[in-house]
Amino acid sequence: VPSGTARQVRVSLDLMGGDAAPGAVVDAALLVAAEQPDVRVVLVGPADVATAALAERSAADRFEVVPASEVVAMSEDPARAVRSKKDSTLRVAARLVRDGACDATVSAGSTGAAMATALFTLGRLPGMSRPAVAVVVPALAGPLVLLDAGATVDVEPALLGQLALAGAAYASVRLGIAAPRVGLLSNGAEPGKGDALRKEAHTLLAALPVDFVGNVEGDDVPMGGRADVVVTDGFTGNVLLKGLEGALRMLSGSLLAAFTATDERKAAAKALTPAFGEVAALLDPDSSGGAVLLGVKGVSVVAHGAASPRAIASAVALAAQAVREDLVGRTATALQELVDRSSAAVEV
Amino acid sequence: VPSGTARQVRVSLDLMGGDAAPGAVVDAALLVAAEQPDVRVVLVGPADVATAALAERSAADRFEVVPASEVVAMSEDPARAVRSKKDSTLRVAARLVRDGACDATVSAGSTGAAMATALFTLGRLPGMSRPAVAVVVPALAGPLVLLDAGATVDVEPALLGQLALAGAAYASVRLGIAAPRVGLLSNGAEPGKGDALRKEAHTLLAALPVDFVGNVEGDDVPMGGRADVVVTDGFTGNVLLKGLEGALRMLSGSLLAAFTATDERKAAAKALTPAFGEVAALLDPDSSGGAVLLGVKGVSVVAHGAASPRAIASAVALAAQAVREDLVGRTATALQELVDRSSAAVEV
Numbered sequence: 162v163p164s165g166t167a168r169q170v171r172v173s174l175d176l177m178g179g180d181a182a183p184g185a186v187v188d189a190a191l192l193v194a195a196e197q198p199d200v201r202v203v204l205v206g207p208a209d210v211a212t213a214a215l216a217e218r219s220a221a222d223r224f225e226v227v228p229a230s231e232v233v234a235m236s237e238d239p240a241r242a243v244r245s246k247k248d249s250t251l252r253v254a255a256r257l258v259r260d261g262a263c264d265a266t267v268s269a270g271s272t273g274a275a276m277a278t279a280l281f282t283l284g285r286l287p288g289m290s291r292p293a294v295a296v297v298v299p300a301l302a303g304p305l306v307l308l309d310a311g312a313t314v315d316v317e318p319a320l321l322g323q324l325a326l327a328g329a330a331y332a333s334v335r336l337g338i339a340a341p342r343v344g345l346l347s348n349g350a351e352p353g354k355g356d357a358l359r360k361e362a363h364t365l366l367a368a369l370p371v372d373f374v375g376n377v378e379g380d381d382v383p384m385g386g387r388a389d390v391v392v393t394d395g396f397t398g399n400v401l402l403k404g405l406e407g408a409l410r411m412l413s414g415s416l417l418a419a420f421t422a423t424d425e426r427k428a429a430a431k432a433l434t435p436a437f438g439e440v441a442a443l444l445d446p447d448s449s450g451g452a453v454l455l456g457v458k459g460v461s462v463v464a465h466g467a468a469s470p471r472a473i474a475s476a477v478a479l480a481a482q483a484v485r486e487d488l489v490g491r492t493a494t495a496l497q498e499l500v501d502r503s504s505a506a507v508e509v
Numbered sequence: 510v511p512s513g514t515a516r517q518v519r520v521s522l523d524l525m526g527g528d529a530a531p532g533a534v535v536d537a538a539l540l541v542a543a544e545q546p547d548v549r550v551v552l553v554g555p556a557d558v559a560t561a562a563l564a565e566r567s568a569a570d571r572f573e574v575v576p577a578s579e580v581v582a583m584s585e586d587p588a589r590a591v592r593s594k595k596d597s598t599l600r601v602a603a604r605l606v607r608d609g610a611c612d613a614t615v616s617a618g619s620t621g622a623a624m625a626t627a628l629f630t631l632g633r634l635p636g637m638s639r640p641a642v643a644v645v646v647p648a649l650a651g652p653l654v655l656l657d658a659g660a661t662v663d664v665e666p667a668l669l670g671q672l673a674l675a676g677a678a679y680a681s682v683r684l685g686i687a688a689p690r691v692g693l694l695s696n697g698a699e700p701g702k703g704d705a706l707r708k709e710a711h712t713l714l715a716a717l718p719v720d721f722v723g724n725v726e727g728d729d730v731p732m733g734g735r736a737d738v739v740v741t742d743g744f745t746g747n748v749l750l751k752g753l754e755g756a757l758r759m760l761s762g763s764l765l766a767a768f769t770a771t772d773e774r775k776a777a778a779k780a781l782t783p784a785f786g787e788v789a790a791l792l793d794p795d796s797s798g799g800a801v802l803l804g805v806k807g808v809s810v811v812a813h814g815a816a817s818p819r820a821i822a823s824a825v826a827l828a829a830q831a832v833r834e835d836l837v838g839r840t841a842t843a844l845q846e847l848v849d850r851s852s853a854a855v856e857v
Contacts, residue, residue: 301759311696314704348659348747356662356744379748380755396704397745399696400727404749407728408756411649419784429780436767436774 169199170481171263173254176206176214177232179269180467183214186269189473190224196474200481203263205229205254229253235466239273243281251275255282258459265460265480267451269468276312279457286489288496289323289456291316293395294463295331296402296452300385306332306341307382307391310452311399318361321345321392322369323499327455328390329371330495334486335453335479336389344377344388346397352376358394366392370498383408451476453483455492460484517547518829519611521602524554524562525580527617528815531562534617537821538572544822548829551611553577553602577601583814587621591629599623603630606807613808613828615799617816624660627805634837636844637671637804639664641743642811643679644750644800648733654680654689655730655739658800659747666709669693669740670717671847675803676738677719678843682834683801683827684737692725692736694745700724706742714740718846731756799824801831803840808832 174190176183183206190202204211204226211226231246233239243252251270255278257263268275276292285292293309308328313320325343332341345366347355352363354376366373374388381387383405393401420430451464451472460483464476483489522538524531531554538550552559552574559574579594581587591600599618603626605611616623624640633640641657656676661668673691680689693714695703700711702724714721722736729735731753741749768778799812799820808831812824831837 301762314696346748348662348744356742359744379751379753380758382752383755383759393748394704396696396707397748400694400741400745400749401752403727404730404752405727405756407731408753409760410728411731412757412760414649416784420781422784426781426784429777432777433768433774433781436764436770 168485169201170265170484171201171203172477172480173203173205173227173257173263173266174473174477175250175254175266175268175270176204176211176226176229177250177270178275178466179464179473181469182269183210184217185468185470186473187211187214187218187220188470189477191218191220192470192474193477194223197478197481200477201225202477203227203257205250205257227253227257233271233274235271237271237274239271239277243274243277249278251278252282255279255459255461258461259283264484265462267462267464267473267476267480269464269466269473269476271466272311272452272463275461275463276454279454279459279461283457283459283461286456286458286493286496288493288499289327291320291323292454292456293324293327294398294452295328295455297335298382298385298391298402298405300383302385304336305382305385305389305391306335307393307398307402308455309393309395309398310402311395312454314394314396314399316358316394316396318358318365321358321362321394322365323456323496324392325366325369325371325373325390326495326499327492328392330492331453331455331488332389334483334488334491338389340372341389342374342387343371343390343392344374344381346382346391346393346401347376347378350376350378362392451479453479453488456496458489460489516833517549518613518832519549519551520825520828521551521553521575521605521611521614522821522825523598523602523614523616523618524552524559524574524577525598525618526623526814527812527821529817530617531558532565533816533818534821535559535562535566535568536818537825539566539568540818540822541825542571545826545829548825549573550825551575551605553598553605575601575605581619581622583619585619585622587619587625591622591625597626599626600630603627603807603809606809607631612832613810615810615812615821615824615828617812617814617821617824619814620659620800620811623809623811624802627802627807627809631805631807631809634804634806634841634844636841636847637675639668640802640804641672641675642746642800643676643803645683646730646733646739646750646753648731650733652684653730653733653737653739654683655741655746655750656803657741657743657746658750659743660802662742662744662747664706664742664744666706666713669706669710669742670713671804671844672740673714673717673719673721673738674843674847675840676740678840679801679803679836680737682831682836682839686737688720689737690722690735691719691738691740692722692729694730694739694741694749695724695726698724698726710740799827801827801836804844806837808837 229250231249291313295308462480577598579597639661643656810828
């Protein structure tokens with residue numbers, strides 16, 4: 162590595178992940194090669210599929226290909242598929258990270274399978290009982306981290322404490338906030354609000370070494386401003402995130418219908434098209450860069466199954482950023498507090 | 510009652526409920542008097558406050574006033590306040606319904622206090638273990654009922670079954686759908702998806718005499734089309750509903766900023782103002798008509814604390830509709846199925 166340049170980051174990319182694989186994945190690799198000079202992509206998939214997809218794009222020999230013969234389908238039970246398919250693209254890609262041949266792994270395949278693979282191949286970080294999916298929400302007042310977005314649906318209060326620490330570490334890496342404000346998602350802002358899980362977690366979070374701002378509500382996630390990290394269980398996080406996506410689609414659908422109702426409106430809507438474009442960019446899944454799996458010993462990023470080449474390239478950029486800024490090390494340090502306490506408590 | 514006209518509905522209205530009480534409440538009563546000839550409003554509150562508010566509007570003697578000397582504040586613990594304040598506006602207004610002097614009661618005060626009052630004064634319907642707040646969401650594909658929107662946050666699977674039956678009865682009254690499709694809110698559409706609560710409830714709902722369409726997701730609530738009734742616990746329902754409100758505020762905020770960035774855009778945005786108005790009307794809390802408390806022996810409707818006179822008048826119209834279409838009787842009939850089963854099972 163020449164001095165003065167950023168360290169090159171090696172990313173193993175699941176050739177078979179996502180609805181438009183392998184084509185969209187190879188197109189994403191070409192985007193990365195063109196736009197992210199400090200990232201080297203390693204494609205992981207069946208050799209013949211890789212050769213054909215690369216040849217079609219006159220890109221033979223542009224990327225290293227590591228062979229993997231099996232594919233985990235979106236419809237398969239994640240844990241079972243990952244265990245039984247030893248030569249799946251997901252497992253081979255994660256093994257490259259575990260063995261130090263790559264620095265991070267990215268897939269647009271099943272989030273559940275990517276999670277099971279990361280747990281199985283990379284292992285959990287000390288202090289984290291279950292992994293979590295962390296997403297960045299482009300809230301009106303500025304971006305914030307929401308976690309868990311769907312990894313673990315049956316949750317104990319202790320896990321919400323772990324999420325608070327891991328989420329704060331992630332916000333500091335991803336959003337550059339030194340001391341992120343952490344909020345607990347609840348059904349009211351007052352400290353007494355919440356179900357039994359939230360009430361217990363509230364006490365627990367207040368005792369952690371994070372800037373705990375107390376309960377936040379559903380509208381604080383799209384509006385932003387009250388917390389940089391919003392902690393919740395994977396069930397609620399998933400329902401809320403999908404609800405927000407749906408609300409934006411609902412409103413754009415209503416606006417579109419209302420705007421094209423008359424010729425005069427059509428003309429005005431045309432004049433405003435660039436403005437719509439700016440707002441759409443805020444919400445653009447292509448630039449949102451995928452979700453990080455927190456709590457595992459390695460950088461693993463999932464992109465949406467319907468991800469475009471641009472979106473997969475953004476997920477690769479996110480993975481590279483996480484490597485450069487040592488997300489895993491910083492998360493481990495944040496969780497160390499919990500490890501120390503539990504050692505003191507139970508003399509492990 | 511002259512033949513050929515609709516039956517007059519008597520509604521007790523909490524004079525002290527809401528941020529802008531008593532003024533907004535009296536203004537709402539005047540709107541009802543002008544626009545809803547078949548509804549008679551009875552104001553419930555301190556006599557001197559009522560007299561002054563009516564005199565200010567040159568409306569002395571326009572409404573019957575039933576005196577009540579105490580007010581439950583938004584910040585009070587609902588159950589405690591309702592129990593200790595025997596002469597509160599909420600309790601006196603509910604008592605009028607219990608004793609047959611009124612047909613329904615409406616308040617823009619604390620939802621929790623209205624709920625506690627309804628339970629305490631009107632009592633639960635047989636078959637319903639906890640009451641629920643039901644709201645109508647103006648989804649893109651057509652309106653749907655979401656419940657529970659925040660009444661009960663710690664939930665057993667059996668309650669979700671009760672909500673399915675009560676929600677179907679409500680959708681049939683409010684939306685005029687003979688056999689509403691009922692969906693269970695979960696973190697994925699497949700039957701195996703969900704936390705432990707949802708998995709158990711899924712089996713239970715499938716065995717009920719409703720058109721159960723299985724799991725629905727967060728985006729199905731704003732988008733609509735998959736279910737007419739969406740069943741969830743009060744924690745998740747509250748987080749999702751507030752999230753949807755926030756998403757719409759977020760997008761309108763972003764659009765506003767983008768549209769007024771240049772003079773040309775300002776002109777185009779002006780031309781589109783009526784179209785924005787149409788979309789805003791879809792989402793207008795003033796016309797959404799409040800939320801119904803389901804599972805109590807009487808019609809009780811809550812309006813938002815920030816409700817305008819127009820919104821409170823809509824809540825009164827909703828209460829009158831629920832009375833005319835016998836919402837309570839129809840909900841009781843729907844729940845009878847559960848009562849019969851449990852009688853057969855435990856020989857009550």
